[in-house]
Amino acid sequence: MIGPFTIDTVFPGFEAMGRDFGASEAALQQVTSVYLLSFAVMSIFHGPISDTVGRKPVMLTGLGIYVLATIGCALSPSLPVLLAFRALQGASAGAATIVSRAVIRDLYSGPEAHRLMSQVMMIFSIAPAIAPVAGGLLLAWGPWPIIFWAIAGYGVFIAVLTATGLPETLPPEDRHPLRVGPILSGLLEVGRHPGFARLALATTFLFAGQFVYIVSAPIIVVDLFGKGEQDFWILFVPLIGGLVIGAWLSGRLAGRVETALLVDRAVALALVAATLNVALMMLLPRLPYAVLGPGLIALAVSIAFPVLQLSMLDLFPHHRGAAASLASFASLIFNALLAGAISPLVTGSLLVLAVSSAIFAMIGTTFWWWHRRLQSPARHA
Numbered sequence: 001m002i003g004p005f006t007i008d009t010v011f012p013g014f015e016a017m018g019r020d021f022g023a024s025e026a027a028l029q030q031v032t033s034v035y036l037l038s039f040a041v042m043s044i045f046h047g048p049i050s051d052t053v054g055r056k057p058v059m060l061t062g063l064g065i066y067v068l069a070t071i072g073c074a075l076s077p078s079l080p081v082l083l084a085f086r087a088l089q090g091a092s093a094g095a096a097t098i099v100s101r102a103v104i105r106d107l108y109s110g111p112e113a114h115r116l117m118s119q120v121m122m123i124f125s126i127a128p129a130i131a132p133v134a135g136g137l138l139l140a141w142g143p144w145p146i147i148f149w150a151i152a153g154y155g156v157f158i159a160v161l162t163a164t165g166l167p168e169t170l171p172p173e174d175r176h177p178l179r180v181g182p183i184l185s186g187l188l189e190v191g192r193h194p195g196f197a198r199l200a201l202a203t204t205f206l207f208a209g210q211f212v213y214i215v216s217a218p219i220i221v222v223d224l225f226g227k228g229e230q231d232f233w234i235l236f237v238p239l240i241g242g243l244v245i246g247a248w249l250s251g252r253l254a255g256r257v258e259t260a261l262l263v264d265r266a267v268a269l270a271l272v273a274a275t276l277n278v279a280l281m282m283l284l285p286r287l288p289y290a291v292l293g294p295g296l297i298a299l300a301v302s303i304a305f306p307v308l309q310l311s312m313l314d315l316f317p318h319h320r321g322a323a324a325s326l327a328s329f330a331s332l333i334f335n336a337l338l339a340g341a342i343s344p345l346v347t348g349s350l351l352v353l354a355v356s357s358a359i360f361a362m363i364g365t366t367f368w369w370w371h372r373r374l375q376s377p378a379r380h381a
Helices: 002-008 011-021 025-053 055-074 079-107 110-139 145-165 180-191 194-215 217-224 233-253 259-283 289-314 320-346 350-380
Strands: none
Touching: 002 025, 002 079, 002 110, 002 145, 002 194, 011 025, 011 079, 011 110, 011 217, 025 055, 025 079, 025 180, 025 217, 025 320, 055 079, 055 145, 079 110, 079 289, 079 320, 110 145, 110 233, 110 289, 180 194, 180 320, 194 217, 194 233, 194 259, 194 289, 194 320, 194 350, 217 233, 217 350, 233 259, 233 289, 259 289, 259 350, 289 320, 289 350, 320 350
């Protein structure tokens, strides 16, 4: 939950930050994009390093740096300083978030791994719903730095739980030498695999179909909906409700429905939901209709997400850390682009936003169907 908490809790404080720093709305979007970009760049290394030294040391080191960076955010006297500490936040937060996926696959396989990944997706999905609401409540107790102090406390709490409750899941005999060569060779092996590339791009664009609403939340809620800093729940409750229900369904169907068929149905639902969203914004561009389509897209995405993640990890049983890193890298780079560049361009109206979401869903579906078409002959052979 650290990733969503770090992104979304600060949204209600954007207006106060803008007043204190004399920053524009577009400049404040960089508070999100800088975090996502540094998260993406460092995500390449967290997984491969965990393949060499073990999962737990990487997670704990990352959490320690994350807490210090978050305290730096709280004490920042200017926007450039805040952005620097946000970059350090992003560089360290991925250690726990990314490596935890490899931990799941270390311990479980098949339907058990699918069910656990779905449960993690449910927990992960709750965070963006809680985060902006919590941020708004915290602002009633003090100025915007109080949000970062609260997140730092959460980081300490998670670090203690990880240190005391999580076992080391990668035994020494399964680790690779701690040298640059093996780390880079593992990354190259994963990155040049065509099946992995197709799955990573399918995941990236399908997820972007709903994530564009999350990173654009300050503009959507305040400018397009005309609401205030306490009203982010209007957007996030339907979005996160869809994610939680979809993840629950995915876990319930694990072992009952063939995984590829489950993704087929999920991406078809995503396309139907995206099309419905565009139609509603053409005819009824207002609440509550403006949140129905995004909620359905989120539901479809979260059904497919656990299967797509495990499919990428299963391609590389000896380089799961590297696979988890590169699987995250593609999505994170595009998410940073969404927050910093695309979001300001597509939030001029609810219709333009809906069309953009539909385009992302179509691209993701195309990559998945391409992958399915190439995999089917191999299976028959």
